[in-house]
Amino acid sequence: MKLHLAGRVAIVTGASRGLGWAAAESLAAEGVSVLAAARSELELKTLRESAPESIATAVVDMRDAEAVAGLADQAVEVFGRLDIVVNNAGTAPAGRFTEQPQDVWDDVFAINVRAPAILTRAAGRHLLAQGSGKIINVASTSGIAGKPSLVAYSASKGAVLQFTKALAAEWGRSGVQVNAIAPGAFETQAQRAVLDEPETLQRRIRKIPAGRMGGPHEFGPLVAYLASPLTDFMTGSVVVMDGGEVSKL
Numbered sequence: 001m002k003l004h005l006a007g008r009v010a011i012v013t014g015a016s017r018g019l020g021w022a023a024a025e026s027l028a029a030e031g032v033s034v035l036a037a038a039r040s041e042l043e044l045k046t047l048r049e050s051a052p053e054s055i056a057t058a059v060v061d062m063r064d065a066e067a068v069a070g071l072a073d074q075a076v077e078v079f080g081r082l083d084i085v086v087n088n089a090g091t092a093p094a095g096r097f098t099e100q101p102q103d104v105w106d107d108v109f110a111i112n113v114r115a116p117a118i119l120t121r122a123a124g125r126h127l128l129a130q131g132s133g134k135i136i137n138v139a140s141t142s143g144i145a146g147k148p149s150l151v152a153y154s155a156s157k158g159a160v161l162q163f164t165k166a167l168a169a170e171w172g173r174s175g176v177q178v179n180a181i182a183p184g185a186f187e188t189q190a191q192r193a194v195l196d197e198p199e200t201l202q203r204r205i206r207k208i209p210a211g212r213m214g215g216p217h218e219f220g221p222l223v224a225y226l227a228s229p230l231t232d233f234m235t236g237s238v239v240v241m242d243g244g245e246v247s248k249l
Contacts, residue, residue, distance in 0.1 A: 014089030026220030184242025210243030
């Protein structure tokens with residue numbers, strides 16, 4: 001399948017590892033120039049070296065509103081245009097709701113909700129002016145069903161889903177599509193505590209009808225597809241990728 005992405009420009013946040021890395025790699029493989037943003041300079045350097053002709057990097061803390069907003073202009077400065085934004089960066093500190101300090105809640109919302117809104121607003125000025133573009137928000141199945149000990153995370157990802165739908169409605173006639181992916185359990189560093197404990201891993205897998213966790217290599221191509229012109233009639237959608245977990249009773 002030809003995705004017709006050659007010559008497009010994307011920003012991918014949280015690109016130094018896991019699903020963000022997979023998204024950046026898949027887009028670059030389709031001919032997209034990618035500005036990969038994250039906090040880890042070393043890991044970003046490794047990503048850039050994997051495709052130096054296609055990937056530029058920006059070391060950014062998603063709590064820094066000014067730096068996040070500046071990514072849109074940086075992408076245009078480096079690559080000449082902007083077409084795609086993948087809001088992937090996120091944080092998910094676990095803990096009982098009554099025991100988590102308020103600053104933990106605030107931090108989760110700053111990274112998971114405020115930062116995507118800031119970047120999307122800054123990017124929107126470019127996308128709306130050219131009459132085309134793709135916003136892809138990485139939410140979570142936790143934003144659909146909610147998870148104990150992840151109340152702040154679940155609430156923030158629920159907000160991302162509604163942000164996606166509302167903005168899709170607002171930008172519906174603009175030529176800019178806004179969609180979300182809701183991943184379930186994937187084999188990434190964020191799941192290291194589960195992956196390193198065989199009994200915990202087996203308990204986790206028993207909850208998934210597919211009988212396994214997802215691989216980042218399965219996530220990247222979905223991002224590329226949503227970024228492509230093949231989805232120009234698709235906006236306000238949430239694509240669940242979780243091996244069937246949230247669909248079962």
